[in-house]
Amino acid sequence: MTFARITGTGSYLPERVLSNADLEKMVDTSDEWITTRTGIRERRIAANGETTGDLAFHAATRALEAAGVKASELDAIVLGTTTPDLIFPSTACLLQSRLGANGCMAFDVNAACCGFMYALGIADKFIRAGQTKKALVVGSETLSRMTDWTDRNTCVLFGDGAGAVVLEADKEPGVLTTLLHADGGYADLLYNPVGVSKGFKEDGRHGNTIMMEGNKVFRVAVRALERLVDETIAAANMHADNVDWLIPHQANLRIIRATAERLQLPMDRVVITVDKHGNTSSGSVPLALDELIRTGKVQRGQNLLLEAFGGGFTWSSAMIRY
Numbered sequence: 160m161t162f163a164r165i166t167g168t169g170s171y172l173p174e175r176v177l178s179n180a181d182l183e184k185m186v187d188t189s190d191e192w193i194t195t196r197t198g199i200r201e202r203r204i205a206a207n208g209e210t211t212g213d214l215a216f217h218a219a220t221r222a223l224e225a226a227g228v229k230a231s232e233l234d235a236i237v238l239g240t241t242t243p244d245l246i247f248p249s250t251a252c253l254l255q256s257r258l259g260a261n262g263c264m265a266f267d268v269n270a271a272c273c274g275f276m277y278a279l280g281i282a283d284k285f286i287r288a289g290q291t292k293k294a295l296v297v298g299s300e301t302l303s304r305m306t307d308w309t310d311r312n313t314c315v316l317f318g319d320g321a322g323a324v325v326l327e328a329d330k331e332p333g334v335l336t337t338l339l340h341a342d343g344g345y346a347d348l349l350y351n352p353v354g355v356s357k358g359f360k361e362d363g364r365h366g367n368t369i370m371m372e373g374n375k376v377f378r379v380a381v382r383a384l385e386r387l388v389d390e391t392i393a394a395a396n397m398h399a400d401n402v403d404w405l406i407p408h409q410a411n412l413r414i415i416r417a418t419a420e421r422l423q424l425p426m427d428r429v430v431i432t433v434d435k436h437g438n439t440s441s442g443s444v445p446l447a448l449d450e451l452i453r454t455g456k457v458q459r460g461q462n463l464l465l466e467a468f469g470g471g472f473t474w475s476s477a478m479i480r481y
């Protein structure tokens with residue numbers, strides 16, 4: 160049997176830091192409100208002209224270096240993003256050319272905050288099927304480009320960033336299971352109202368910005384993630400106490416705590432980056448994974464549970480033996 164193994168990770172954050180104190184000068188909010196409700200203290204913002212593809216390139220270069228894999232060896236690039244550089248070509252194709260991996264399969268996946276997790280699930284299936292030997296999986300976003308900086312309900316939550324992993328075919332696991340879910344019935348609770356086919360200026364009420372009913376999203380997210388971690392443990396034929404690390408989507412510290420409680424996992428086994436990064440959507444899980452691996456805390460053979468929840472709604476997970 161063939162499994163996909165993570166052989167290298169990388170991440171990249173733009174230089175500019177936007178703190179809660181900075182936001183206090185922009186909208187009617189406070190550091191106290193933001194930290195209490197979300198756990199976020201600061202986030203990174205891409206420079207003018209710095210794109211999702213730029214962030215992806217830096218993260219991907221670091222992941223390839225860590226894996227000791229040349230870009231020319233890649234069979235596949237799968238990139239999760241909701242904020243592509245262009246409508247087409249895909250950001251994955253632009254990245255492929257910049258890395259010098261020309262010729263391999265390359266495509267974007269739009270699953271909002273689950274973009275990286277969906278990309279991971281797809282790449283895993285290609286490797287298991289024997290069609291791909293080395294895949295680059297990326298999550299990269301510049302959400303700041305579609306944030307309404309006058310809306311305190313949303314602008315305090317989001318940031319820019321990217322993460323990447325190299326997956327290689329191996330006889331040893333590897334990715335044990337991935338679960339991908341969606342329910343488009345919740346589209347109205349979290350969305351961006353403009354697009355190619357609907358038009359870029361909807362009805363004059365909305366701009367190209369994130370619309371969210373945060374409180375309703377919060378309640379559905381907590382329930383969906385609780386069910387999802389149970390489902391993931393069962394799919395991997397494990398028990399909750401087999402999980403060594405939780406690498407959750409970094410949207411809100413309260414949601415992360417609820418998921419950790421469901422797993423009865425102490426918080427020192429949960430990777431937290433939301434305080435420094437905010438919600439970087441598709442960038443969030445691979446950024447947190449890279450941070451964990453580069454600290455050297457995770458041991459080979461340990462079990463990592465990755466999960467995410469986002470617009471769609473989408474929710475998704477992976478159990479990985481590192």
Ligand code: ACO
Nearest residue numbers: 188192196271272311312315373374376377410411469470
């Ligand atoms: N500063 C101060 N007050 C604020 C702010 C702010 N930045 N934002 C909202 N408020 C106020 C509201 O106006 C409201 O005031 P009111 O009671 O006078 O009406 C009050 O705070 C409470 O608002 P709630 O929305 O009920 O606050 P809640 O505790 O739910 O926290 C939050 C809001 C942080 C958005 C939370 O609901 C959340 O994290 N939701 C989930 C977000 C998420 O996970 N999104 C999924 C991924 S995103 C993606 O896919 C792109």
